[in-house]
Amino acid sequence: MGSSLYLLRVKSAVADSGIAIAVGLLLMCILSAVIVSTGVITPVSNYSPTVLLSDDATESPSETEHLITQANDVDARVSHSTAAYTSGQQLRNEHAYPLGAVDNVTVIGSSKGEAATVTQQELVLAYQATLPGESSAFWSDTTVLAEQSFEDYSEGEVVRVQDTINISDVEQRQESLQDDFGGDVNVETMVLVRTQYEYTHPGKTTDPGDDTVISKSAEHTNKISFTEQLFVLPNTAEETSSTTGGEQSSQSNGGLLNILLIALTVMSGIGAVYSIVGARRYDSEHVRFELDEARHEEWVTIIDRFKDSSASTTSRVRSLSDLVDLAIDKHDRVVYCCTEHKYYFVDGDVQYEYEPDVYPSYANTFGDVVTPQATTDEEEQADTVESDPETDSTTEPQEEDTDHPSNDDPPET
Template sequence: MLRLTYLLAKRGPQVALVLGVLALVAFGAAGWTATHPPTTDVTDRENAQRATLAFDANATVTENTSLYDSGTVLRDPAVIPREAPTLRMTATLASSNASFDSVTQTVTLVYSATRDGETFWTRRVPLTTRTASDTRALATPVAIDTERVRERLATHRADVGGAGTVSVAVRANATYTLAGYTGTVTERAPLTFHGDWYDAATPSNARDHDTPRTRTVPVPSARLVPPPALGGLGAVLALTAAGVLAWHRAYRPSLAAVAEDLHRHRYDAWISAGRVPPDTADAVVDVATLEDLVDVAIDVDGRVVHDAESGHYVVLTPAARYRYTPRANSTED
């Protein structure tokens, strides 16, 4: 505390100036961070649209079986008996939230032969094509003679032999314009044939459209020190600077007195309180500073005695009396 008092008594205006400059810096930083927050880019997806192409299937039993009566309609079944030979499949293209400006959908029966995952032969049999405009959905139904498909599949498998694997699927392809977008979506529904049954997969596929829009937004959580905290720090520094300056002008103590107190505190371990008798015939040596007197005490392995009544600091030795007298009421800056 004495060191701070000494510093302020000696350099009060300079300390106030430094604090004032720091306050201005804090206020400037607060203003800059408030008007220039950290930002990040956010991408919005506008005009989002989805076009979904899905299959459904059904078949009607035409002969009584142990499982089904004639006339029973099987919808999206896993297993369809041969007694329901006509497979009705519908490919439907639907929009999520807007109408198609135009749409064309083609359904094709596709035979293909593959080997090691590579297709080396394909035959496409067109089934139907439909076109519409200003519609939310377009359904394209087809009727498939599964017995005829079974026969053709057997013929193609016999012709390919061991060279590959022959399969058949219903393929739907839809081309459309939707809310300013142009797109195509395709899906395949494989047909599987075994002894007395067959099945038809009913998969679906979707295509999404959107328009990205990038915008810059502030990220308050990324600020190391928020503007209010910087502003508060600036206010504290400004008030402290004003207080230091006011104290220095109105209440500053004598610099010499503060220095004496500082030295007394520093060498307190070497100073003892006591009563020094009046000067005798011993030689009296006046020293310039308390620090010098403490050095004398250290050299003679003695102690400094402080007489509070007279204010003298004395080191007594057989040969001489070493004395330091503080400069009372000094006005030294």
């Protein structure tokens, strides 16, 4: 009922003031379309063609520049004693580790944003194969060891993700891949720290709403190398060594505002067309009755016949709402008679009535609506003839003329 009542209110407004509503919606449609097309207000105007081609256009930061620092730390525990290492010995951020004496290595990836907000960080183990003389890998395989998203990041905060890898399994996988690809192919194993972050790119004005949020992804790479007795897993605090570049975020203020403006343009255009069509199509009196019917349905009792009340006075009201208001004031209800197609409310010696021009939705509750049958012209003429006093008079018998003998009389002799 809530949605239908809302639609009826819209129809009623359109029926009463459809043209005025259409004019307002058309103006809104034109204004929002101009704003979107020219970018004179929205933050995305900094990226519109007219601004980017201008001499004083604001340049975006280079894609190779990042506003965060990344690093990885390495923790290992000696599990088998050797001449150089003791079982249980803790090794942290060493340049090299004994291959046969260390089974598991914990890698900790960290990121810090000074003028940026870190949103997500991953620790990845990657294998790749490269042909001689080429820098791009023709084959790669990655496994996400750990990942974490950050919703309440504070600038300058260091965030970390970590996981433990079995170094013997890593060595065996690399040797297996090397055997598959052959000796000419270079197979490498790396630990990657991938970080997603955002920063605000200032607009051309001092208005904070003119700023645009930029999203970037940075990747810090550390290669694992093996010798006959050692493996090397560097730990560094250097800036990122590779990057996947930056792009404008879909969550930027300008993009979101323009999406809303485009939606406003479309909706206002559709609303204007609907208002124009509805103003010509809807009958305001009928729509107003439908609205009253929906609003007051719970105050109406439906009956099939209405017996004349003992009220001495009958009074007609203007609308169903007026009749229901009278009943509510008396803490009573209104009845609708399907046979007579009328609403009634009796208050003491006064009987209030309302007869709508259209049938309500519940008019057929007790069967088909009984409509008064029109009298045909022939029936009206027949009734007129029967009731006409001139044609209804009886014909008086005429007196016989005795002066003229009848042909049946016998002749005189």
